Amino acid sequence: MRLHVLQHVPFEGPARIGDWAGRRGHALATSHLYAGDPPPALEDFDGLVIMGGPMSVHDEAEHSWLGAEKACIENAIAAGRPLIGVCLGAQLIAQALGAAVTKNAEREIGWFPIELTAEAQAEPCCAGLPARFDALHWHGERFDIPAGALHLARSQACDAQAFLYQGRVLGLQCHLESMPGSVAALCEHCADELSPGPFVQTAGEMCAAPPAAFEQVHAVLEQLLDAVMPSGGPA
Template structure:
């Protein structure tokens, strides 16, 4: 299985998704959209993974590659391939599928829990997760659930955390893929967003996560991706 990654900034790469791919023998290629807009032919990959970034889906004036990226995501979904979106990636998927993307009432930054919905507990994909799981977040936008999507998880600050569309398009608002290195990078690069509140933790708290915290989250991510790969 060949995985292609769309990356929007240097500090938000596939992280632990790359580890899962390596463990399973899945080669990864990347389009780093901050350097090039050249994307592969649909025949050159099997999965598309769309990563996060500090920009919004509506920032086409500053990032003109957003419009062709959306067209490529839509083409990939129409081609019947599996697509995974993380944070900005989930928002791009939501918009492509007809959901409105907008500012969330509160930013959500740090280690905070998500909870499965009834559909999430029953899902063959997310049913592998515990009902409540502490995960890493860094987002200020959210989205309406696209028509036909199944709402799988929520958090206190953000209703739509995970959705599944047609059993082959998975949108993750949260960052299950984060590693100690990627958390350090985003804390450094986006430090201006850290204004501690009920849904924004301090840099010290975010960086205090243990190896066990990351291992627990990655175990859940790997199980989720295994189940997603096998979904009918």
Template sequence: MRLHALQHVPFEGLGHIEHWIVEQGHRLTVTHLYDGEELPQLDWFDGLVIMGGPMNIYEDAHYPWLKTEKILIRQSIDAGKSAIGICLGAQLLADALGSPVFAGKEKEIGWLPITLTENGRKSYLLDGLPHQTTVFHWHGDTFDIPEGAVHLAESEGCHSQAFLFDNRILGLQFHLESTPETIRAILDHCRHELVPGRYIQTEEQINAAPNDHFVKINTMLEMLLKRVF
């Protein structure tokens, strides 16, 4: 497949997603929006990978490329293409599907559990996954589950953790692509966000995560990518 990634900041790259794409022999192209690169034409790709970032989807005045990115995402959905959105990417997918995106009641930062909803446990997409698992979070905004989408997962701090629309559009509020290197990069640029909070871990807690956390989330990611793409 021809997969195209939309990257919003240099320190939030594809992580384990790139490893999987290369391993599967798919073609990968990337638009680095923060560098002013042009977006692709619809016929240049088969699926979108929409990454995270510290900005909000409604900050068009500060990030003018958000307007054209949103148009591309909506056109891609209408054209029947597959997409996976991570964190900010999930919020952009929810927005494209007509759902509001807004500041959550709680920020979630660190290794925290998510729980599959009843519909999530029934979904073919999540077949074989545990009902509760610990994943990596770094977000403040959230969204309503789009109309017609399946609500897949939730957490104590955030109701809308994952959704699936039309069996081809997957939004994940959390980060299954994380590696020790990607987390170190986010910490280097965003550690000022680690303020006391109910669902905000300290840098020491984040770095103390056992290696099997990465193995579990990356394995989960690979399963979801295979089923969406």
């Protein structure tokens, strides 16, 4: 399968998603939208991976490429392509599906528990996943669950943590793709967002996460990716 990454800033790349794609034999290309790369044409990819970023889905005046990216996402959904969006990427997908993206009641930055919904626990793609586990979060906005989508997970600070639409479109508010280096990069480049709050950890706390924390979120991520973007798809 030819996967195409839409990247919004240099320091938020596919991380563990890239490792997973390589092991599954998926080709991986990237449009660095912040650097002027255009989104890919529909015929040039089989699935989209849409990463996070510090901007908002509403910031088209500051980031003119957002308009073309939104059209790419809408076209991919309409064409039946599989998609995964992380944080900003999930918000862009939710907006494309008609859901609102608004300010969250609290900023959620750090390792905090998420729990699967009852609907998710009955969904085959979530079979065997832990009902509750810690994940990395870094967001001040949130998406509503799109109409017709399955609500997969919630946290104390944000009820809408994940959704699945038509079994092929996955939105993740949290960062299951994170690796130690990508967490450190977020802490370096977005340090201005680390003012105290009830759901805001320090950079030291985030970077001190043990290997087991990453292993758990990566196992969850890869099970979901295998369900949404199975090997042996179009090439």
